[in-house]
Amino acid sequence: MKCLKTNNENGCALCDATWGEYYREIENEKMFFCCNICADIFENMVNAVKKETGWDHIDSVELHGNYSKGRNCTATSGNNTFRYYFRTYSDGRMMEFKKL
Amino acid sequence: MAVCPVCNAKFDSGDYYTMATHFINLAEDSDAYHVQWINRNISRKKMDITQFTSAIENFYNIAHGGIKEWIINKFVEQFRGENPHPFILKMQSYSKPVMMGYAIEHYFFLKQWVKSCSIIISKTDLDDVQRYEIENILSEYYGRGRKKPHIELLLEMGEELGMDRVQIFATEPLDSTKFAISRWKEITNSCNWICIMAAMHSLELVANSKLNNYGAKYDYFNPGMLDSPLVPDSVKKFLGEGYKSDYSHSFRALDIIAKYCHDYNMEGIQDAYLMSAYAFDRYLEARMERGEMFENQ
Numbered sequence: 001m002k003c004l005k006t007n008n009e010n011g012c013a014l015c016d017a018t019w020g021e022y023y024r025e026i027e028n029e030k031m032f033f034c035c036n037i038c039a040d041i042f043e044n045m046v047n048a049v050k051k052e053t054g055w056d057h058i059d060s061v062e063l064h065g066n067y068s069k070g071r072n073c074t075a076t077s078g079n080n081t082f083r084y085y086f087r088t089y090s091d092g093r094m095m096e097f098k099k100l
Numbered sequence: 101m102a103v104c105p106v107c108n109a110k111f112d113s114g115d116y117y118t119m120a121t122h123f124i125n126l127a128e129d130s131d132a133y134h135v136q137w138i139n140r141n142i143s144r145k146k147m148d149i150t151q152f153t154s155a156i157e158n159f160y161n162i163a164h165g166g167i168k169e170w171i172i173n174k175f176v177e178q179f180r181g182e183n184p185h186p187f188i189l190k191m192q193s194y195s196k197p198v199m200m201g202y203a204i205e206h207y208f209f210l211k212q213w214v215k216s217c218s219i220i221i222s223k224t225d226l227d228d229v230q231r232y233e234i235e236n237i238l239s240e241y242y243g244r245g246r247k248k249p250h251i252e253l254l255l256e257m258g259e260e261l262g263m264d265r266v267q268i269f270a271t272e273p274l275d276s277t278k279f280a281i282s283r284w285k286e287i288t289n290s291c292n293w294i295c296i297m298a299a300m301h302s303l304e305l306v307a308n309s310k311l312n313n314y315g316a317k318y319d320y321f322n323p324g325m326l327d328s329p330l331v332p333d334s335v336k337k338f339l340g341e342g343y344k345s346d347y348s349h350s351f352r353a354l355d356i357i358a359k360y361c362h363d364y365n366m367e368g369i370q371d372a373y374l375m376s377a378y379a380f381d382r383y384l385e386a387r388m389e390r391g392e393m394f395e396n397q
C-alpha cells in the first residue's frame with residue numbers, strides 16, 4: 001500500500017507540534033495532527049498539489065516555514081518532484097498557493 | 101481574575117495552575133484555537149502541568165520593565181517580530197487590493213474605536229485620561245483644525261482606489277472583523293477604563309515606527325511606499341498620517357497605564373490586552389481576505 005511521509009517526524013504532520021491528538025487518513029496514511037485546522041490545511045495542500053501536477057498519489061512532502069511566513073515545500077511522487085509555496089488563514093483556508 | 105484569551109473562560113487571580121489545566125485539557129481534545137495559541141505563545145512542545153503552569157506564570161511576569169514593556173514586548177512578538185503577522189508581510193510592498201480591503205474593514209474598526217474611546221471617558225474622572233481620549237477621537241474621527249481625521253483619509257483612499265464611500269458604509273464586514281468588534285464591545289462594556297485603554301491603545305503599536313529597540317523586525321509598511329510614484333497619493337496620506345500619530349498615541353497611552361496601574365488589578369490589564377490582541381490578529385486577516393476578494397474579481 002502506498003502512503004505519504006513528511007519531514008515532521010516528532011509531531012503534527014504540518015507544524016510538528018506535539019500537542020493534541022487528532023488523526024486523519026490522507027493518501028492512505030493515518031496521519032497525526034495537533035488539531036483539525038492543521039489537518040484541513042494539510043489535506044487542502046495535498047489536493048492543491050495533485051490538482052497542479054495531475055499526480056494520483058504523493059509519496060512525500062518536505063515542509064519548511066510556519067504560519068507567519070508560509071511554507072516552502074517539495075513534494076515527490078515516484079521520480080517526480082514539485083516545489084511550491086503556500087500560506088493559509090488561521091482558520092485553515094488557503095490564502096496563497098504557487099509553484100516555485 | 102485571569103481570563104483565557106482564546107475562549108474567555110475565567111479563573112481566579114493568579115491561579116495559573118487552573119488556567120494551565122484548562123489549556124492542557126483542551127489541547128488533549130485537540131481544540132484547534134487553543135492548540136494554536138499554545139503553539140504560538142508558549143511552545144510547540146508538549147509540557148506536563150507543572151511545566152505549563154510555570155510557563156504561564158512566566159508569560160504573565162512583568163517584573164522586568166513593568167506593564168508598558170510587557171505589552172510592547174508581547175505585541176512586537178505577535179505582530180512585528182521574527183514571525184510577524186502575515187498582514188505585516190503583505191504591507192512590505194504596495195498592493196492595491198490589500199489597501200482596498202484595508203479601507204473597507206478598517207472603516208468598521210474605526211466605528212467601534214470611537215465608541216471604545218468615549219466609554220473610557222465616561223468611566224473615569226482623571227483629567228489626563230479624558231483629555232488623551234478626546235484628542236484621540238479628534239484625530240481619528242473628527243479632525244483637528246485643518247487636519248482631516250484618520251477616518252476621512254481612509255475613505256478618501258477607498259475612493260481613489262475606485263470605491264464609493266456609500267458602498268463602503270453599506271458593505272457587511274467579514275466574519276473575522278465581526279468577531280473582533282464583538283469582542284471589543286464586550287471588553288468596553290465589562291472592563292474598567294484602564295483595561296479598555298490597554299486593550300485598545302496597545303493596538304496602535306502596530307504602526308509605531310520606534311519599536312526596533314523592542315525587537316521589531318518589520319516596519320508596519322515599507323516606508324519606500326511613501327515616496328513611490330506607483331502608490332496613489334491618498335494611500336501615502338493615509339499611511340503617512342497613521343505612521344506619525346500612532347507613535348505618540350500608543351506610547352502616551354501606555355505611559356498613562358503605567359502611571360495608574362498600581363491602583364488596579366494588574367492581571368486584569370494584561371488579560372484585556374491579550375483578549376484584544378487575539379481579536380486584532382483575526383481582524384488583520386480580514387483585511388487580507390477582503391483584499392483577496394478584490395484580487396479575484
Ligand SMILES: [Zn+2]
Binds near residue numbers: 016034
Ligand atoms: Zn499542527
Ligand SMILES: [Zn+2]
Binds near residue numbers: 104106107109
Ligand atoms: Zn480557553
